[in-house]
Amino acid sequence: MAHVSTMIADDIEQYLSTHQTKGLLRFITCGSVDDGKSTLIGRLLYESKMLFEDQLSQLEADSKKVGTQGGDLDFALLVDGLTAEREQGITIDVAYRFFSTEKRKFIVADTPGHEQYTRNMVTGASTADVAIILIDARKGVLTQTRRHSYLVSLIGIRRIVVAINKLDMVDYAQDVFDRIEAEYREFARQIGLENIVCIPMSALRGDNVTGPSANTPWYQGSALMEYLETVPIEDDAQRSGPFRLPVQWVNRPHLNFRGYAGNIVSGDIRRGERIRVLPSGKESRVASIITATGECDSAACGQSVTLTLEDEIDVSRGDVIARTDAPPAVADQFEATLVWMSDEPMLPGRPYLLKIGTRLVGATGAQPKYKINVNTLEHLAARTLDLNEIGVCNLSLDQPIAFDTYAENRDTGGFIVIDRLTNNTVGAGMLHFALRRSQNVHWQAIDVDRAAHAALKGQTPRIAWFTGLSGAGKSTIANLVEKKLHALGKHTYLLDGDNVRHGLNKDLGFSEADRVENIRRVAEVARLMTDAGLITLVSFISPFRAERNMARALAGAGVFVEIFVDTPIDVAEQRDPKGLYKKARRGELKNFTGIDSPYEPPEQPEIRIDTTTDSPEQAAERVVAYLLGDGNPH
Template structure:
């Protein structure tokens, strides 16, 4: 097919042959397929998408004129069009000849509508590729016929499989550059199928194509008479969408919004993730597990007798049950699970590494909870499939972890329900997305260990002690004077008949945390354990005084989140490094400077001072006794 030729089969003759309103109505009823193109650098992904847009008549004449002129300016072969220019919209991409961002494009055929994501090929942009794959129904894995299956081909294939894309097409591109050789095509397919089978990918459809020349894109090419399968678009039109298979699963609808336009109406709006629902159906509202009955299914166009997966609706219930954003309305006879500990796969997207024990926000649909990565079980080598021992995950790494949330999360395994099993992790300080993840299953301990109700409350413990519980958290460099000041604070509170307990960093490491070292991971776990102990002590009604370097803001914020509002008092014992080092009561700075002591805060490990502590005390300006008075005065008023 000549470079400028388009298949007549995809010319929209319906606009001429039938009434425009009827055509538009038929267009609205088309199903939508989301697909992603991925593979190694320069495999021709952008060119293939540009060809799809061109063949489906999605390009306006002025765009075509501009594209032709731009192709000529850039010296494209002959008078051919460089279809990649339709997709590579960023100036940096055109200059470098690579795709950096994820570019989304829409096109349509008489049978179906499509949204296609062109994803980066370079390894450093793997996180961009994961973003594009997260909503895809199908992945087109491109391979340059001259190069065969490359490591990045394997990487992207493994990623889309982990993310749950069920339909894969192996497009062996640039067949025109190998003279449409069947042996080359067969060798690449055999190589890919052997790799894919090893990581659990089955049922791959392989198509020999040329995005530049248009072979086997919309119709069978005369240049590949040995290929008897469908053209690429023919296959894309025939793929069964996951949303149809999800309609046979139990009903689930995450609540995105409580709709109360007036006092006589209260509905719960959301996108149905799976199943079918009708008025009169018995449902359960999770995680509370309260039951009710569907009263109405409300839409902008009127009430519906039935709604299915993929539809956005507002449900009203026959009972006044407690239901809010983040809850899930589900079939009463087969509800999803709710748990607070899980095994999950993570794709790490942040420049800073993932560290066990650090707290993040976990967002799954409309649910948002605090989450902590407990352990890294292993990292996955996405090229070989090998499982590697790992304590942390670096940028673009993929690993399997155990994580815990601060309250039950309503979920289903990602393999069964992508909406109910896919999540992101968000940095609590910067609000940046640091990881995408998929839930596998709830850990047995999450199901077997339940909260035991107790008759004596934390309020009763505090009342009989005649005080308000608190955590006085003293943070600062080694040598700042934290332990000295903490000891004076406890003595003053004891004179005032307050019930206290002092947790000192060194003392804790003689017992509870004697198994921990001073790596960043161990420091995070050190503070997490102390935070849990401090929380238990405030439940007992005590005033807890904690003196710890606690160098990382995220870890101090984690302890704050464990305590009741207003009970955590962060006290920055603010001492300049030079002054702390001059004091050096334990000789630690001298050893660190000599290289005898690794990971020492202020020397070869950072200290992150509080941004907005309740108290900041400059020990260069006040004595330890004066500092203690300031802290006690803040807590209980003037101590004199």
């Protein structure tokens, strides 16, 4: 019995060792709705013996219950796990599955076919080496086929399998296959896809899935599984690329050790080689390379390592370590392609977070240069990007980053966009190139700075930002504050929402995008005024927290004072000095705050004024006391 147990343990150890050394291929299936993507993946799982007996029994029972395949196994049921998917017969979310053969391990993403799930498809494609694009032989190349092919080319997948599926429904006709192949290759040429293999197939019947089919004697190419087992893995290109190690963690277990840990995303490194840390540009040599199994002389793409350096230089999480002979570029402004993934539109000028590699920075986008109709590849004018839309725009970051173009390296050229308030991922993008002005335009050092201006005026520069609904009383209180400060000999300026729209912002309307740009411009002007040593009063509805937070960040620590003029909407509507609420109620004013556009009240304002209990005079006294530092705002 002990001998048998030893044999079993040896077999398990040998199996695990063999499995661990297999290469890993990631691929996606995509195409039009009901082209057979889920059925194909289910067939691959079935043929690779990756199903447990209870799963197989459940599949047989579910197939009989559904009854859509005439008594045959309905392999799509293995993958369509969501109730909504089974009810509609479509894929909604990205379903990831793992299977293996004797030659290779696989992770496959079954991506949705509907246009409204473009973001899901992009998510599934972002890490794939190969794309399998299914085409229903009865329908040929459709709009969704073109859309997904374009997205695949955009993401950077260069190896394409065109699975012309359901040939059993057209009697395995070669002329049908040849016609669809010719049409697809012509379209692929227009979008730069070249490495294409077309396979005639029936995923349901198993034709040319795991082996050659007697039903297609006219096809001499490989079956799908043979192709997947032998195709070169896309990572090979990055393995031979320049060395890149985004620093994930600065490892300091004790005072005598400092290492820089991360995953090598391209190239290789050897002990003793000279390196450069970006964006700082500091240089040193590799003293040691440490992996999970101990020290080694070299490491390559895909390995997680800790590097120690010969010199003590400043290295932080988010920095990129490269060899000095081929460093990445450094910039803070870029052109990029952006895929928008949020129900809330991308608004030019709104501050977001951008994560590239291991670095997290602040970012704002300009108005898109154009958005792309992924069905026709047409470039369309756009002011914003909505859910599932793709556009090209310029990005400005709040600090320089090390980067490669996305075409050169997906890891150091691809990024995600994060909402500052919710921390949700709202977009994904690919860097094209750094803008020339990121190297050519620099902040000019000025000797007479904010402190010098403030000293001459004998005051502390502040931005007093009054926010609240229309009719809340912001302008009335701000005007009183300025009169009191002026009487005390203080140097001030009042920026009022209506007045600014007569000049600086007269080109802006009241859409959400225009409102964001309105506040961005005013925040920049207010910051310049504080540099001049002024106490600047800003009276704007400024309905969105993100823009008020952006203004606070621009102003700098201790400068920005948020004053929430808190008035219930029914009270503001009763006052209605300009008749705006009545117009909005009649539908004559669109995007009016509090009626058909939201107002996001401050969560922690420095001063909150309740206009149902405080008079404008009392409110002004509180604000002046706070600004001059001799009173309690609350």
